[in-house]
Amino acid sequence: MTQNIVFALNRLKEKLWLRPLIFCVLSVFGALLASIADNNRHLNEIVPQIKTESLEQLLSTISGSMLVIAIFAVGSMISAFSAASNTATPRSFKLITADDVSQNALSVFIGSFIYSIVAMVALNNGYYGKAGHFILFLFTLLFFALVILTFLRWVERISKLGRMGHTIKLVEDATTNALKIRLEFPTLNGIAINSNQEKGLAIYSDTTAYVQQINISRLQKIAETLDAIITVNAIPGSFATLDKPLFYILFKSTVSEKLDYKELKKAFTMGDMRYFDEDPRFGLITLSEIASRALSPAVNDPGTAIQIIGSYVRLFSLWDKISADKNPKKDIYDRIAVPKISIDDLFIDAFRPISRDGAGNIEVMIRLQKAFNSISRIDNIDLKKACLLHSQEGFERAKQEMKYEMDLEVLKEQCLFA
Numbered sequence: 001m002t003q004n005i006v007f008a009l010n011r012l013k014e015k016l017w018l019r020p021l022i023f024c025v026l027s028v029f030g031a032l033l034a035s036i037a038d039n040n041r042h043l044n045e046i047v048p049q050i051k052t053e054s055l056e057q058l059l060s061t062i063s064g065s066m067l068v069i070a071i072f073a074v075g076s077m078i079s080a081f082s083a084a085s086n087t088a089t090p091r092s093f094k095l096i097t098a099d100d101v102s103q104n105a106l107s108v109f110i111g112s113f114i115y116s117i118v119a120m121v122a123l124n125n126g127y128y129g130k131a132g133h134f135i136l137f138l139f140t141l142l143f144f145a146l147v148i149l150t151f152l153r154w155v156e157r158i159s160k161l162g163r164m165g166h167t168i169k170l171v172e173d174a175t176t177n178a179l180k181i182r183l184e185f186p187t188l189n190g191i192a193i194n195s196n197q198e199k200g201l202a203i204y205s206d207t208t209a210y211v212q213q214i215n216i217s218r219l220q221k222i223a224e225t226l227d228a229i230i231t232v233n234a235i236p237g238s239f240a241t242l243d244k245p246l247f248y249i250l251f252k253s254t255v256s257e258k259l260d261y262k263e264l265k266k267a268f269t270m271g272d273m274r275y276f277d278e279d280p281r282f283g284l285i286t287l288s289e290i291a292s293r294a295l296s297p298a299v300n301d302p303g304t305a306i307q308i309i310g311s312y313v314r315l316f317s318l319w320d321k322i323s324a325d326k327n328p329k330k331d332i333y334d335r336i337a338v339p340k341i342s343i344d345d346l347f348i349d350a351f352r353p354i355s356r357d358g359a360g361n362i363e364v365m366i367r368l369q370k371a372f373n374s375i376s377r378i379d380n381i382d383l384k385k386a387c388l389l390h391s392q393e394g395f396e397r398a399k400q401e402m403k404y405e406m407d408l409e410v411l412k413e414q415c416l417f418a
Contacts, residue, residue: 019103023111027143031119034136038129047134055123055133058140059116066113066147073106073154080162088167089289095170095276099161105154112143164304168290172311174276175283179315182280182341183322188216190232190336199231200250203261205240209270212236213278216333218267219247223335227252230264231337237279240270280341281349287311288353295357295364305358306367312350313371320378347386355394360401362411368394369414376416391416 012018037043084096119136122128128136160166186192211234223230231248234240246268249261274282287308294304351368358364369391376387395415402408412418 019107020110023107024114027111027115028118030139031115031122031136032127034119034139035122035128035132037131037135040131044129044131047131049130050133050137052123052133055137055140056120058137058144059120059123062112062140062143062147063116063120066109066116069151070106070109070113073102073109076158077102077106077161080158083162084167087162087164087293089286089293091282091286091289092167092171094273095174096161096167099157099170101154101157102161105150105157108146108150112147115139115143164290165307168287168304168307168311171276171283171286171290172315175280175287175315176318178276178278178280178283179318180322181278183318186340187338188214188235188333188336190216190333190338193231193337193339198250199248200229202233202245202248203264204242204244205234205246205268205270206242206265207270208241209239209272210274211238211240211246211268212271212273212275213269215267215269216336216338219264219336220333222264222267223249226259229335229337232339234268235339235341236277237274237281240268281346284312284315284346284349288350292353292357295354295361302358302361302364305354305361305364309354309364309367309371313374315350316346316375316383317378319380319383343380343382343386347390351390351394355390355397359394359397362402362407365394365398365411366414369411369416372416373414388416 037047080102081093081096084092119140123136213236214232219230219232226249229250229252231250233245233247240246246265249264276283276286291305291308293299294301294308351371354364354368358368372387372391372394376384378384392415395412395417398411399408402411
């Protein structure tokens with residue numbers, strides 16, 4: 001249940017309407033809350049008299065400007081979203097729309113507008129007494145200061161939002177978080193798959209979609225009830241089809257009646273889109289798409305591809321910083337077998353597109369070979385093998401594209417197999 005709640009909250013955070021709605025409710029509550037001060041006689045005696053005209057002028061200033069600024073903010077954000085989709089990749093769109101600073105700014109602008117309207121109506125209808133006028137005046141000054149500070153912070157952020165460097169950083173950070181989780185819990189707190197053990201009955205998906213999230217705790221409870229072992233075949237990010245088993249179930253005791261596996265299938269959240277939360281491969285693919293677009297003849301921006309290669313070195317260096325072997329975690333779900341993430345698949349997602357599209361660029365290929373040299377120094381045999389394989393493949397691709405022999409000789413000196 002907790003996993004589903006966290007997943008749902010992450011999806012809500014990506015919605016542009018959520019924070020403005022919350023702030024609007026709080027602003028209405030704040031505008032009406034000021035009248036409570038009128039019930040305190042002592043407060044009515046000590047607070048200064050605030051003229052209604054001064055409050056009306058402040059509230060009119062806020063209401064007259066906030067709606068315009070909010071419309072301007074939305075227009076700027078849409079331009080930034082469009083720029084990111086056109087210059088980077090559409091897959092980065094979800095990360096940019098979830099930008100905290102932009103969502104907070106939009107929330108403050110719209111919430112302040114709603115607050116000023118509600119407070120103005122209440123003020124003109126005699127809703128506030130002497131103390132209420134004073135508290136409303138303080139609230140209005142607070143909103144005014146909040147708007148100014150938010151606007152200054154938002155102007156600084158909107159200058160970066162949608163820029164290539166900022167987009168790459170967002171994708172890299174999201175991929176880093178997903179990789180850290182998978183390295184700390186390589187089997188998602190389940191058990192490793194035993195290749196010598198029978199998997200059992202194959203259960204197929206009812207829909208063709210991406211696996212977005214798996215509720216392992218729910219699978220564990222059902223597996224305990226059925227006295228069975230469940231082997232997951234489609235981890236988050238996998239494309240489940242009608243002919244590919246979603247999972248296998250092996251019963252330890254004889255089952256006399258035909259079971260309905262709908263409850264087990266409900267533990268798999270399916271959808272048409274992939275998300276960065278639990279899918280590190282999606283982050284690597286998004287970065288490689290940005291690099292491939294940068295290396296296309298129409299864009300011809302090898303510097304962006306080199307920047308992304310640097311991102312990959314940082315990402316694969318996590319194997320040295322976070323190791324499940326160095327910090328063993330106790331298996332919690334002993335009836336759920338989950339496949340570990342494949343380093344070969346990660347390397348294909350990350351480096352093959354750059355190796356293919358940048359094969360004719362000596363600067364990109366040298367940086368790529370240096371990346372393989374750096375990653376291969378990590379104490380992980382699978383990483384070393386993958387680096388050697390892709391170093392060889394990258395050089396072979398370069399041999400077919402580069403015409404200048406000296407470039408090939410310089411490149412070969414940087415290769416792992418040299």
